[in-house]
Amino acid sequence: MAVYPDTKNILEVRNLKKHFPIRKGLLRRTVGQVKAVDGVDFEIKQGETLGLVGESGSGKTTIGRTIVRLLAPSDGMVRYGIDGEMRGLSQLDRQEKRRIQQEVQLIFQDPHSSLNPRMKVEDIVGEPLAIHHLGDRRKRLQRVEEVLSKVGLKPEDMQQYPHQFSGGQKQRIGIARALGLNPKLIVCDEPVSALDVSIQAQVLNLLSDLQSELNLAYLFISHDLSVVEYISNRLMVMYLGKIVEVAPSDVLYREPKHPYTEGLLSAIPKHEAGAGRSKVALKGAIPNPADPPAGCVFHPRCGYAVSKCRTKVPSLIMADSDNGAGVACHRSHELHLTGYAE
Secondary structure (H helix, E strand, O other), X not given: OOOOOOOOEEEEEEEEEEEEEEEEOOOOEEEEEEEEEEEEEEEEEOOOXXXXXXXXXXXXXXXXXXXXXXXXXXXXXEEEEEOOEEEEHHHOOHHHHXXXXXXXXXXXXXXXXXXXXXXXXXXHHHHHHHHOOOOOHHHHHHHHHHHHHHOOOOHHHHHOOHHXXXXXXXXXXXXXXXXXXXXXXXXXXXOOOOOOHHHHHHHHHHHHHHHHHHOOEEEEEEOOHHHHHHHOOEEEEEEOOEEEEEEEHHHHHHOOOOHHHHHHHHOOOOOOOOOOOOOOOOOOOOOOOOOOOOOOOXXXXXXXXXXXXXXXXXXXXXXXXXXXXXXXXXXXXXXXOOOOOO
16 A cells, blocks of 8 residues: 555654563562663554564564553653544543554464464454444454455354464464454564465465555564565664664665664575575674663674764664655765665
8 A cells, every 4th residue: 555645643652662670689679671672763654564673682572562552661652643633642531542452453473372272263353342342242243254254264264263274364363353343553563474485475465455455554573574575665673672774665675774774684585596695694693682782782793883883872863854764873874785686
């Protein structure tokens, strides 16, 4: 779906932080903080897919769970679109908060563990409807049948249990559960990483078709840049709790501005055997978020780091406000980094 500049925001995140306390000793005193998310700003427009990428441990899932209120933020603000107006939770009454709970849904990473094996499909998909007291049992069953049809499952599947389905079918059940409440924004937490490659394409096509039909917005979380390229309008690259680069998908793949993005793009496999491309290997592993490096958090692994990078934290500078491109790198104006080319 095309997203135009004048499209209204459906979500705005400002200076979002989520720190988890480290407690030790008999009295469980707090001796430190794991800075899973450390000052993040972004927005998602209606009908847009914002891809969020980065290595495991970068804080991607924590952002997603904070948005759907499974985790409470340590600081910052998450604002939701209510009747065209952006409002934080503190500004909402009880009824409006329940509305947000319906309009913002989550698709889990693992389709096997996210479905209750003791419940039939009709109960799994219908449970959110029952929790929110939407319709009587007959209307809820009609809604379950409707959303199952949208994801490519049959009415008779309602009487089956999760173990009777393949991995791809289980994820379709998870998608149907998220669709039941007519959401406007769905957080997709690595929804295809546990699936075979051939099934991944089917699920991605399904998500794309549902977006076009229902005007959904997605926050699509993944560690695989080759997956998010297919579905995302914009990409946001995250490293150790911070956003290091954001840009339209085609721009980021062609002209990365941050060395970390260059390394991630370099790791994407070529489609043709023997195809040559210079490799920019990422050295070492992601640091401990309880003890992040001083200055730029990426500098211990960066081949372009200079003394300034070791002492001063770079700000996310929006270099192109027209297309929403920005980068947090002291040397972005002088580096000529390698993009991804087939």
